[in-house]
Amino acid sequence: MGWFTTFTRSSIGKKFIMALTGSLLMIFLIIHFIGNMMLYFGPKAFDTYVDTLETIKPLIRVIEVLLALIFIFHIYNGLKLWYENKKANPKKYAVNGSRENTDIYSRTMAITGVTIFVFLIIHLSTFWATFNFGVHPNTEYPYYTIVTHWFQNPFYSLIYIIGMIVLGYHLNHAFESAFQTxxxxxxRYTPLIKKIGTIYALILAIGFASIPIYFFLMGGK
Amino acid sequence: MNGNHIHLTLNIWRQETPSSKGNFEEYKQNVSPDASILEILDEINNHLEAEGKRPIAFESDCREGICGTCGLVINGHPHGPLPKTATCQLHMRNFNDGETLYIEPFRAAAFPVIKDLIVDRSGFDKIQQAGGYVSFNTGSAPDANNILIPKQIADLALDAAECIGCGACVAACKNSSAMLFVAAKVSQFALLPQGQSERYERVQAMVKVMDENLFGSCTNTYACEAECPKGISVSNIARMNREYIVAQLKTEELAH
Structure with missing residues (x-):
């Protein structure tokens, strides 16, 4: 085996891949977040923004493929680690002491991760699919209309809100954990990193979740 | 002496052989608040032996918190609920009258139970043998303070060297990861001039053996640091990660 394979198969190497792919996804989320915030500037601003992305579609497609690969690496590697770690610790204690010596964010990375994956599938099969293949060209501000349409469904909005709370939990540990890995x-700066991580997770979770709430309550008006 | 005794219900893990199923057995005991938990086990064993029953098997050596031999999980906490305390230094005054305790062995695939509360920790020995040493020339003893080491560096190395290799980090970890132990051993040598010759081979060799011996990987929950009887910091894990990553870049020809 070459050194690279040895590295990626080692416990530290696998954690490194998690941290690296996770960090790239965290950067992507910031860009996604900024895009979403255009919704608050009205239909015109949002559709102009989406139309700008449409003009560089080939580049967007390349980024999408890269993102998909990063996601797949992150999820596959995460599940593999989860399985190996379960095997390393098959028997539990009669009394669970982990509540007192760890926080909930770090303990639940696997379960929040899987939940976000389910959310991602719902998100891609509805929003992403309609944005790419279900646009009515005759509507004024078609993209803004799509958002309004989806979030009028209370059940669908609720899925988004829950999804974003779970994402917040995942990110709160992810940010700090990546630095440690x-x-x-x-x-001097680890306490600061933890604070920035929490602020990052809060801004993203609340910001993203505010969209379905806003559109459901206001009906997009 | 009887005046201030407290009454405890102890549920203790009994397991005849490595392959047998094992179960908790209940012992009701009046204990002195000044007794350590190991002394209570000694008392119970005296009773059991007097009755012709098999005594509870458990490990201990120095009984002053520095050898790392004892190690029980008490109410879900390796070395008990008191921070920075080894099992042998845990006294009954820390518990309330009428309390119920669950005493179990360390649980990890890498630490199979041999009997009752004794587990096989030879995985740690294998990791140590892979790199937990430094090379030096034999002969006359070198002069003291021959090699200058900054105070802060010496402090960090000695903090890491405080690790007694008890295995509580593995027992506390939801992944049964040995990262804190290995990180302490790697750090203690990587920080000092004496450890430089094997520096990058060491971290790779020790991590390799760690991975081969059924220990899990690190999720950065930091349960290990919370339960460590010597308070070894998880910043050592970050240092080991750094050493390991740098080793990949620096010593391609040394990579296994």
């Missing part, structure tokens, strides 16, 4: 731990 890369080996960046320092007395």
């Amino acid at each position: 890369f080996g960046w731990n320092h007395k």
Whole structure:
């Protein structure tokens, strides 16, 4: 085996892949977030933004393929680690002490991860699919209309809100954990990293979740 | 002496052989608040032996918190609920009258139960043998303070060297990961000039053996740091990750 294979198959290597792919996804989420915020500037602003993306469609497609690969790596590697770690710790204690010595965010990474994956499938099969293949060209501001349409369904909006709360939990640990895995731990700046991670997770979760709430309550008007 | 005794219900894990199923057995005991948990086990064993029954098997050596031999999980906490305390230093005054305790062995695929509360921790020995050493020339003893080491670096190395290799980190971890133990051993040598010759081979060799011995990987929950009787910091894990990643870049020809 070459050194690269040895590295990626080692426990630290697998964690490194999780942190690296996770960090790239966290950067993607910031860009996605900024795009979504265009919704608050009205139908015109949002559709102009989407139309701008349409003009660079080939580039967007390349990014989408890369994103899909990163997601697949992150999910596959995460599930593999989860399975291996279950095998390493098959028997539980009579009394569970983990509530007192760990936080809920780090303990639930696998379950929040799987939940986000389910959410991602719902998100892609509805929003992404309609944006790419279900646009009515005759409507004024077609993209904004699509958003309004989907979030009028209370059940669908609720899925989004729950999905974003779970994402917040996942990100709160993810941000700090990535730094630790890369080996960046320092007395001076680790507490700061933890705070930034929590602020990042809160802004993203609340910001994303505010969209279905806004559109459901206001009916997009 | 009887005046201030407290009454405890102890549920203790009994398992005849490595392959047998094992179960909790209940022992009701009046204990002195000054007794350590190991002394209570000694008392119970005296009774059991007097009755002709098999005593509870458990490990202990120094009984002053520095050897790392003892190690029980008490109410879900390796070395009990008191922070930075080894099992042998846990006294009954920390428990209330009428309390129920669950005493179990460390549980991890890498630490199979041999008998009752004794587990096989030879996985740690194998990791140590893979890289937990430094090379030096034999002969006359070198002069003290011959090699200058900054105070802060020496402090960090000694903090890591405090690890007694008890295995509580593995027992506390939901993944049964040995990262805190290995990180302490890697750090202690990587920080010091004496450890430089094997520095990058060491981290790779120790991680390799760690992965081969059924230990899980790190989810950064930090349960290990919370339960470590010596308070070894998880910043050592970050250092080990750093060492390991740098080793990939620096010493391609040394990679296994």
